[in-house]
Amino acid sequence: MNGKNIVASNYIEVNEKSLKAINPATGLMLDGEFFKADESLVHDALTSATQAFQSYRYLNKDLKASFLNAIADEIANLGEELVNRASAESGLPLARLQGELGRTTGQLRLFANLVSEGSWVDAIIDTALPDRQPLPRPDIRRMLVPIGPVVVFGASNFPLAFSVAGGDTASALASGCPVVVKAHPAHYGTSALVGGAIIKAAEKTGMPKGIFSLLYDDGYTVGTALVLHPLTKAVTFTGSFKGGMALINLAQQREQPIPVFAEMGSVNPVIFLPKAIENQAEELAKKYAASITLGAGQFCTNPGLLFAVQSPALENFTSTLKNSIALIPSATMLTEGIAVNFTKLSAEIINEAGVEVMAVSDLKNNELKNQSEAKIARVSAVDFIKNPKLREEIFGPYSLLVVAQDISELEKAIGVLEGQLTVTLMADKQELQDYPTLINKLTGKTGRIILNGVPTGVEVCAAMQHGGPFPATNDSRFTSVGSTAINRFARPLAYQDWEQELLPDELKDGNPLAIFRTVNQKLTNSYE
């Protein structure tokens, strides 16, 4: 494994300190040596990205697609080596990482198809009306074009799907933007392997070298320099509220404003309406015990708040939940920092007024380090409403059950919630008809609303919205998952009275690419 920084698709020697990857399950160092990047590498990466942008943005769409498919192929070729390394660095089970590998290559291929199909540029054509009174109308044709180099921060909790060649990188490259990745310090080796796959793919498909760089750092110097660099045109981040806000605040120091897309997590409230609990208390309890503890609870869509109304059936639900949680084995968390924080916060929450422990895992693995023990706490709606601290995310297998006296108190408790990535409603058919204002309130607070399901599991598809009102993300108008994620990195460019031969194919008369276009207010994909 080559642990050197990658600048413009080349491995670069630096004299900076070397970094080692840690296995969180054992606390031991893993093989491979990585090197702390510096500001000069940041500058080189962005300068070469800007240069590459000049040709990459005009590259034929099928060549862009073949580059994305080649990355998917190279990552798939790494196969077990990659999955084993990612598991050793993250503590996540092999099966989960095998699935994440499929998702990662699937995302790349999805964007390859999107680019190759071509309609995503949202071409709009209003042809000239030379005889219009009082003034003629010019010919105006508009399409989306890429904005320039994108800085991607790898996320800890998806070492493949939200990291070096994850959704952010795939969508940025698809849009026509070069990418500079800051590797997450929790998985240097995984990052190096995927970085190697990208430069192989770039070479095989003849991409300009500056299209990709990958930098390592165990601190904040490189990330800070990347966000502040004048050639950076956008930043993507998935992580904590604190981390996201730090990047947003940093970007505000820039002379030239740029979009920062920060997905800062969420408590993903789940509202259990009374009949849903009455009809299937045990089934729901088991379903949620699994969802809360999936991947050691380290999902941005982990259900961190459960809302219900007091009833005998609810006690049945809670006792099944208690029994199910007791049987959930502890799991290795992603990093020592995350494990320490989880243990601390999930212990301290009990000191808050009215909060009591309702369920804990009985199965702790004492042979491994950084183990998370699942925990569910309980509080009354009255105490919940009073205490903003109870609305904060505790990253890990934890959830807080908020119990209201009646529906109106439940609505009040929901009223204090902030913006969320997801909201889930568990209800029977009749109840859905009974509470229209409750449902309206919920849709106003979230990017995705789920009926009778679980929020964990984010489908990568065109209809997915992974981004909600603040503080879930800082700009709810965009998604970081699914094909419309590409819109983050593109801006419209209008050509007025432009020469046919010089227009991009997307805007030429006759629609040579047969993409969907809006021509004089009619949407059509025919050759005209």
Place this chain on the structure above:
Amino acid sequence: MNGKNIVASNYIEVNEKSLKAINPATGLMLDGEFFKADESLVHDALTSATQAFQSYRYLNKDLKASFLNAIADEIANLGEELVNRASAESGLPLARLQGELGRTTGQLRLFANLVSEGSWVDAIIDTALPDRQPLPRPDIRRMLVPIGPVVVFGASNFPLAFSVAGGDTASALASGCPVVVKAHPAHYGTSALVGGAIIKAAEKTGMPKGIFSLLYDDGYTVGTALVLHPLTKAVTFTGSFKGGMALINLAQQREQPIPVFAEMGSVNPVIFLPKAIENQAEELAKKYAASITLGAGQFCTNPGLLFAVQSPALENFTSTLKNSIALIPSATMLTEGIAVNFTKLSAEIINEAGVEVMAVSDLKNNELKNQSEAKIARVSAVDFIKNPKLREEIFGPYSLLVVAQDISELEKAIGVLEGQLTVTLMADKQELQDYPTLINKLTGKTGRIILNGVPTGVEVCAAMQHGGPFPATNDSRFTSVGSTAINRFARPLAYQDWEQELLPDELKDGNPLAIFRTVNQKLTNSYE
């Protein structure tokens, strides 16, 4: 004319100081008394807007459209009274304002049609795949929904089309967002008339009252409070770089980030390639004398920089330009502040190294106040490259001709330009083939590129892009003119496994609205 502040469609009495409108041509006060708003009115306006949002966002699309059409009708009904008042307050000629009135009502009707047609919500449906391995795919359906109350700052230079019921208000109301307008102090009376038209239209079509408020201020208190108010979800502004950046910086103090759309002007460079000048020196000179001085040069698309290569034909061009400019009569500028600033800056520019006056208007009207005298200066490309001050906008009938020795020097001069709303290329057909890298460089710097035309005149249509790389605007991914301006105020909301009956019509099986939707990756508008 009722000059009281409008909060939630009601005229409100305040004890604050009264404000008067000034006729810039005479310096005299116009009739009508207006009242400075305060923070409590700001709070009331946003609280009632938030309340109105709860019902307005779910309102049937045809009712929203009828509201927009009713505003257009009411404004059209004001007719001469409105145009006369706007002319008295702005110094702009009646014919221009008659045209702007048509544009304003046209914009409202365009958004009414867009909303009524319905496809703008970009519905995307991925239906369930219950048998998919290893996991079933849920049913996910996504559409755009409005973000909430929008604060609109009226602009000085379009008292109708970029003001109380201008493009920002029309697109925000169309998206489903209530609007709070801060009236521009240069046209209180025009604002009051249009505000009255909006509340009449709201009443006639039964809109919730909080949907519209209009506040007056001759300082910064009200604007500051509007941007900082926690219930504000977006801000729009058209004006100077300084003004735009002040609002952006203010918004950065907010706890909750919101989008600010600031259109901060541009110098709109025009590049004359040698053959274009050779072929039609005189015609182009006349065309540009008119474009530079149109509306006293008070357009955000005013051509403030002309680039050309030294040649005998260029001297022919400049002498015609000189003669044409000499015959352009002075014109009343929008406000005393703008006139003073223009006189000062267009005089001072001559002190910059290498800058000389090339053309001035000989026709000054000494009977009227705040008169602008057209001026064109000239500088070498070498001096231009050295001096960043020469790239700054001078708002008014002014342009700077930058003369290069050859094409390569011309390209260098263009290289130092910042982001622009428009770039115009004047070239003959052969020249377009000869300079592909020049054209690529230009497209990277602008939101709209025009061939052999003038940048003034911004067509309101679907393909228009009025927004370019910083500092022209702070977010080049959006436009403030044309139907896609609506996208500024909407976010995607995804419904997962949602009940058919409870889905919005836009997302229901069978496509009851017959809008265009992307269903399982196929775009279709048929009833299914």
